[in-house]
Amino acid sequence: MAGMSDCKTSPTPMAPASKSKTSTDQPFPDPSWYRRLAGSLQYLSITRPDIAFATNRACQHMQSPTVQHFQDIKRILRYIKGTITFGLPIVTGDLELQSYSDADWASDNSDRKSVSGFCTFLGPNLISWSVKKQITVAKSSTEAEYRSLSADISEVLWLRRLAEELQVNQQLPTLIHCDSISAIAIAKNPVLHARTKHIEIDFQFIRHHLTAGHIQIQHISSQNQIADVLTKPLSASRFHELRTKLTIQSLNA
Template identity: 50%
Template sequence: MKNLGPVSFFLGLQVTQQPNGLHLNQSKYVADLLNRAGMSESRPVNTPLPLKIWVSPENSVPFPHPELYRNLVGSLYYLTLSRPDIMFAVNLLCQHMHHPQLFHFQLLKRLLRYIKGTIHYGLPILRSTLQLTAFSDSDWASDSTDRKSIAGYCAFLGETLISWIVKKQTAIAHSSTEAEYRAIATAACDIIWLQSLLTEFGINSSPTKLFCDNVSALALAVNPVLHARTKQIEIDYHFIRDYIKRQQITVHHIASQDQPANLFTKSRSSLRFSNLRSKLTVQPPIVSLRGMIR
């Protein structure tokens, strides 16, 4: 082993030393991606996706170069290592890898235009407490083609975002409560893994606070009497209840406007998207008064 000094570049990740920690971004990777896509001179937009997504008849035709689509979407998926703000958009595009339509390529170009305007954005690693906190959310029956729900989850270690998930649920939920409860179960799985990993480093993160904005789903997680009303989610029920009883996870309510996982479940307006992005700490590196990145 060799001491190569402070890290500055690793597997496509640029690491910038800052006064309060580190900043991770993939600006060079993004520049190469934009050049490959022929979008380096494109005009930036404020959000990755339009607020309303619908397929018009003239756009519901196959994209003539599916290999290009797959190549670009695969590259964008790697970009989500430091850009959780594009996770929902990339997840949506990944669902159409086998048969992309012209409409999906137009959404892909929109996402590249958003990245063009936020090329230096990334995630800070901050000096803070080592308390694990998590947030889960879902958008019930949001996919108009099959009415499956989208679940989103993120976890912070102190003030540093360390884990995030966007997942289309495999089964159709009968209610928003069921969709939210399944999102809580997805979050719980990742929390238990993170707790195990932190334990290996000698960090005790139990109990972990898990925040959800659905009161009914929280009541179902805490109150076993309500279980009989939702037999179709019995497995998730027992899984979550077990870890609540062990006091490894505690569930708490959070107002929808304060829920950072909202960014992972649907398209947002420019103002709302910017607010949620800041809650996830996605930002450019700190710049000194001389204009140099510190």
């Protein structure tokens, strides 16, 4: 479809220093072609979370793509060419849910909105993930992390209910890994501070489910934060490390 079957491969779907270009970039002459490619990549990301962040960034420019945006899509395609046999295996193991939540604060240069990313495992198997630009501008990295945490908990609660219907009851609170000490402190503090009143709904939502014993939030170092791969472009070595932790691997091995 893309005519790149003989292209050179790329080690990552997105360059580490990649930034959104300004409106002075030359417009791409065939926007409909760009949209078809971006839509195909979005479909592929259903089973390839390693391209989810780069694809999400590409899909944000559907309306007025530039030549640079098309080059960004071509890089994703070159990465796919080199990992054409990769996928998500399903293996036997325990049936306990655990999740990882992360955010990249004010990462979009055009509107300074943050990106939320989270992924959830059922035992050793990755079953759910999300990459999404936050709808409002976060005033601090803590607020961005907290909003991502709230979105992750909503997904976890749904997965817990689904698991219960499938008779895979979760006997213990679902562990959610977060690398923001400040966000965890807000979640566990029973008093809503004046500086956090603008996130009161998220605060009450998270506090309720912590108290009810549905979830448990645990700090994790940024180095071990798997959801990092869903929120920002990374170096090749870091990307490959987190890709492995997402359990994405060649299915021909």
